Amino acid sequence: MVTGGSRGIGAAIADAFRELGDEVVALSSADVDLADPDAIERVVGSAADTLGGIDVLVNNAGLVELGSVDLPYAQWQALWRRTFAVNVFGAADMSYCVARHMISRGVRGRIVNVGSRGAFRGEPAMPAYGASKAALHSMGQSLAVALAPHGIAVASVAPGFVGTDRVADMVTDEVLAQSPFGRVAKPEEVAAAVVYLASSEAEWASGAVLDLNGASYLRT
Ligand SMILES: NC(=O)c1ccc[n+]([C@@H]2O[C@H](COP(=O)([O-])OP(=O)(O)OC[C@H]3O[C@@H](n4cnc5c(N)ncnc54)[C@H](OP(=O)(O)O)[C@@H]3O)[C@@H](O)[C@H]2O)c1
DSSP: OEETTTSHHHHHHHHHHHHTTOOOOEEOTTTOOTTOHHHHHHHHHHHHHHHTSOOEEEEOOOOOOOOOTTSOHHHHHHHHHHHHIIIIIIHHHHHHHHHHHHHHTTOOOEEEEEOOTHHHHOOTTOHHHHHHHHHHHHHHHHHHHHHGGGTOEEEEEEEOOBOOGGGGGGOOHHHHTTSTTSSOBOHHHHHHHHHHHTSGGGGGGTTOEEEESTTSOOOO
16 A cells, blocks of 8 residues: 555556555556544555555655745744644554554554655754654654564655656756765655565565665765
8 A cells, every 4th residue: 555656656666666566556646645543543454454454554654835934923833733634644554554454464564654864964944844744754763663463564765756647847967966876866766665675575674765866965
C-alpha cells in the first residue's frame, strides 16, 4: 500500500513493486485525505479485505507548501496545522491501522516512510515541512522498536531533491550544484531504496533513516 502513489516518487515506488509482481494499492488524495482519520481506517480496512492482507505500507504522500515567517500569523498557523495533519498525523494513522492488521494476521510486514533531507539540512522557506519530516523520521524510529517484537520492520528514506514534475521549476543550477554529482535524484532511485527497505532481507535496517541525497548533505 503506497500513499501518494498517483504521481512523482509514489508512482515510481508503486511501479517498482508491480515490476516484482506485487499487488499494489496506490492511493491518491482522491482515494483518501490523509488528514481524515476515519477515511484512513476505512481505506486500510477495505484494502486489507480486498488484498487478503497488507505486507508493506509506504508512507510517501506529503504536503509541500512554501511559507515562512513572512506570512501573516493566521496563515502561518494554518500552514503548520495543515502540514502536520497530512505529513505526520496522516502517516501515524496509516501506520497504526496497517500495523494492527499486520499484527492480527501475523504478518512480518514492513513500513517505509519517505522523509526528507530537509529534516537535517533545514527548510528556511518551509519550516513546517522540515519539522514534519523530522517528526516522521522520529516516528519511524520509535515504531521500529515498538513493532520489532511482532517481526515488523520500520525504516525511512531521506531524499534530497528528486526530479518530479512538482519540483521541475525549482531545479536551478544552484540546486544541481548542491550535489557533487551535479544532478538531482531520479524517482526510480528512491523507489529502489524503498523496495530494499520493504524486503525480507532488510529486517536489520529497521530503525534506519537512509540518506538519498547524492552527497549533497552529510550529517554526523
Ligand atoms: N520531490 C522531491 O524533491 C522530494 C524530496 C524529498 C522528499 N520528498 C518527499 O517525497 C514524497 C513524494 O514527493 P513528490 O515530489 O513525488 O510529490 P508529489 O508529486 O507532489 O506527489 C504528492 C503525492 O501526495 C499525495 N497527497 C498530497 N496531499 C495528500 C492528502 N492530503 N491526502 C492523500 N494524499 C495526498 C498526492 O495525491 P494527488 O495526486 O491526489 O494530489 C500525490 O500522490 C513527499 O512526502 C515529499 O515530501 C520529495
